Amino acid sequence: MIIVLKPTATEEQKEKILSKLKSYGFKIHLSEGVERTIIGAIGDERTLGDRPLVSFEGVEKVVPILKPYKVVSRDFRKDDALIQVGSAKFGAGYLSVIAGPCSVENEEMIFNVAERLKKAGVKVMRGGAFKPRTSPYAFQGLGVEGLKYLKKAADTYNLMVVTELMDPRDIDMFIEYSDIIQIGARNMQNFRLLSEVGKLRKPVILKRGLCSTIKEFLMAAEYIANEGNYNIILCERGIRSFDTETRNVLDLSAIPVIKANSYLPVIVDPSHGTGRKDCVGSMALAAVAAGADGVMIEVHPKPEEALSDGDQSINLDEFDKILSKIKNIAKIMDKSIED
Ligand code: PEP
Ligand code: MN
Numbered sequence: 001m002i003i004v005l006k007p008t009a010t011e012e013q014k015e016k017i018l019s020k021l022k023s024y025g026f027k028i029h030l031s032e033g034v035e036r037t038i039i040g041a042i043g044d045e046r047t048l049g050d051r052p053l054v055s056f057e058g059v060e061k062v063v064p065i066l067k068p069y070k071v072v073s074r075d076f077r078k079d080d081a082l083i084q085v086g087s088a089k090f091g092a093g094y095l096s097v098i099a100g101p102c103s104v105e106n107e108e109m110i111f112n113v114a115e116r117l118k119k120a121g122v123k124v125m126r127g128g129a130f131k132p133r134t135s136p137y138a139f140q141g142l143g144v145e146g147l148k149y150l151k152k153a154a155d156t157y158n159l160m161v162v163t164e165l166m167d168p169r170d171i172d173m174f175i176e177y178s179d180i181i182q183i184g185a186r187n188m189q190n191f192r193l194l195s196e197v198g199k200l201r202k203p204v205i206l207k208r209g210l211c212s213t214i215k216e217f218l219m220a221a222e223y224i225a226n227e228g229n230y231n232i233i234l235c236e237r238g239i240r241s242f243d244t245e246t247r248n249v250l251d252l253s254a255i256p257v258i259k260a261n262s263y264l265p266v267i268v269d270p271s272h273g274t275g276r277k278d279c280v281g282s283m284a285l286a287a288v289a290a291g292a293d294g295v296m297i298e299v300h301p302k303p304e305e306a307l308s309d310g311d312q313s314i315n316l317d318e319f320d321k322i323l324s325k326i327k328n329i330a331k332i333m334d335k336s337i338e339d
Contacts (some may be wrong), residue, residue, distance in 0.1 A: 013058030100126035102309035114337030198227025238273035247275020267294035
C-alpha cells in the first residue's frame, strides 16, 4: 500500500508511522519529494487488522497498490525517474546513447572504440567480458582481463562503463570495474542475481527476457527495487517470434506501455533487437521517436572480423552518422541529449 503524508506532516509523525509499519513486518520504501513524503509499505496488510493507518496524525490517505509490481509502479511514484551515471542522464527528459562492442576482444580494439566514442560525444561505453553464449564452444569473452581493458580505456577517455554480470560470485569485480551493471536477457529471471544487484546502489540495466511479457519484465525489476536499489534502467531488446528474417522482433510499443506503468527510464537495444546491421539505424531512430530514454548500439572497428555479433555491429563511421540523426529526433521529442 501507499501512505501519502500531508504536506504539513512532521518528522516525528513520519517516524511514528514508519516504526508502526516496521513493527508489523512491512518493508518500507520512502519517496521524499519536495511537496510531500510517500511511504511504500510492502507486506501482509491483514496484519494491520482493524487499526487503520489513516487515523495516524500526518496521514493524508492510504491507497492500495493493485499492480503485481509495486515499488517500480507509477502508483508508487508519479514523476519519471532520472538516473545519472557520471554526466550521462537517462529519463525525465534526458536521453543518453550507449555504444561499444559486443565483446571486448583485446586492449587495442577497445581503446580504438573508446577514442572514437569520446570524439562523438558518447558518455557510456558498453563491452562484454563475461559473455552469455548459446554454445559453450563460442568465444566466451576475456573475463576479468576484458573488464580491466574496458575500465582502462574508459578511464583514459573519461567514459562510463556498462558490462554484463552473469554470476553473483563476480559482484566484487564488477563493483570495481563497472559503472553500470547489465543483467542480460537470459538472466532476466535469475531472481537470486536480481536480488544481489538490488543490494548494491550501482545503476543496473535490466534487459527484457527473450520470451518475457512486459509484466514479467517489470516484476523482474521489482526484485531489484525491493532490495532498495531503484537505479534501474529497463532495456527493450526484442522478443522471440516466428519470423526468421530478424534475430528478434523489436517491441517498440513496449516503450509507451512501460512508461504508462512505471516511472523507470526505458532504453532500446536495436542491435540485439534485430540482429541486422542494416536495421540498427532505423530502429534506433524509431526508438527515440517512440519515447525511449536512450539507445544501446553495438559498434566494432571491423565488424567483419568481430568475435561475436559481427552481423549486427556497425562500424564507427556508420555510428557517427546515426548519432547525428538521433540528436535530431531527440530534439523533436524534447529530449536533452547534452548535459
Ligand atoms: C549484450 O547486450 O551483450 C547481450 C548479450 O544482449 P542480450 O542479453 O539482450 O541478448
Ligand atoms: Mn552482442
